[in-house]
Amino acid sequence: MFFVIRVRGTTGVIRNIAETLKMLRLNRISHAVLVEDNPSYNGMLQKSKDYVTWGEIDAETLAEILSKRGEIIGGDKLTNEFLKENSDYDSIDELAKALVNGEVKLSDLNIKPVLRLHPPRKGYENIRVSFKEGGSLGYRGEAIKELAKKMA
Structure with missing residues (x-):
C-alpha cells in the first residue's frame, strides 16, 4: 500500500498529467491518498512523479494520520466510536x-x-528535485513515514 502526497501545484501542468492527478484524487497541494501497489497505479505514479511523492506506509503511522486527519x-x-x-x-x-x-x-x-494534511513542519526539501537528489519528489520508500508525521 502506497501513501501518495501531492507536493507541487497546478501551474503549468501538462494536461494528461493533470488528468492523472485528478484520477488519483490529488487536486491540491498537501492532499494525500492511499493507493494499492498494482501496475495501473504504478504507471499513474510514474507519470505524475514530478508533482507527487510516495512510499510504503506502516499501520502505526497510518493510524496516527487517520486519528488526526481522517474525516467521515x-x-x-x-473516531473510534464511529x-x-x-x-x-x-x-x-x-x-x-x-x-x-x-x-x-x-x-x-x-x-x-x-486526507487533507498540513504543509510539513520545517518545509519541503526542494519541490523541483527528486528525493534521490535531495529534494521532495518521487518515490521515497520508508521515508514517507517521516514526511507524513511532519504533515499530520
Missing part, C-alpha cells in the same frame, strides 16, 4: 492494519478517501 463523509472527524457503530473494526488501529493489508478501502466505510 459529511465533515465530522473519524468505527464501532458503522464497521467491523473497533478502533482506528485495527482499521489502519486492514488498510495497509488491502482488506478494505476508506470509501467502503463512508470515510473520505482524501
Whole structure:
C-alpha cells in the first residue's frame, strides 16, 4: 500500500498529467491518498512523479494520520466510536492494519478517501528535485513515514 502526497501545484501542468492527478484524487497541494501497489497505479505514479511523492506506509503511522486527519463523509472527524457503530473494526488501529493489508478501502466505510494534511513542519526539501537528489519528489520508500508525521 502506497501513501501518495501531492507536493507541487497546478501551474503549468501538462494536461494528461493533470488528468492523472485528478484520477488519483490529488487536486491540491498537501492532499494525500492511499493507493494499492498494482501496475495501473504504478504507471499513474510514474507519470505524475514530478508533482507527487510516495512510499510504503506502516499501520502505526497510518493510524496516527487517520486519528488526526481522517474525516467521515459529511465533515465530522473519524473516531473510534464511529468505527464501532458503522464497521467491523473497533478502533482506528485495527482499521489502519486492514488498510495497509488491502482488506478494505476508506470509501467502503463512508470515510473520505482524501486526507487533507498540513504543509510539513520545517518545509519541503526542494519541490523541483527528486528525493534521490535531495529534494521532495518521487518515490521515497520508508521515508514517507517521516514526511507524513511532519504533515499530520
